[in-house]
Amino acid sequence: MHVHEFQEMMRRIYFHRDSERGTTGTYNWLAEEVEELGVALKEQDRKPMMNEFADVLAWLTSLANVVGIDLEDAAISKYNDMCPKCHKSSCECPLPKNH
């Protein structure tokens, strides 16, 4: 399944609810799911991690549907087989100091 197909599937299942909730409400859910992913990563338990990765992707996709952004187009137009900053297929950018 491609990203575009996943986004269309999520639209079929949830768009009626996502559009009613709106941009801010959907963004807030995404932010909450990112926090839950952070907790699952610290616990290093594989099943909860899988659930939270799925939720983050689902809410990111819902948010893209609410604002009418095609995630696959957005991702590929920025990350098209190379780093957008150094233009290498294996990034050679210097690591930021906080990494």
Ligand SMILES: [Zn+2]
């Ligand atoms: Zn780079």
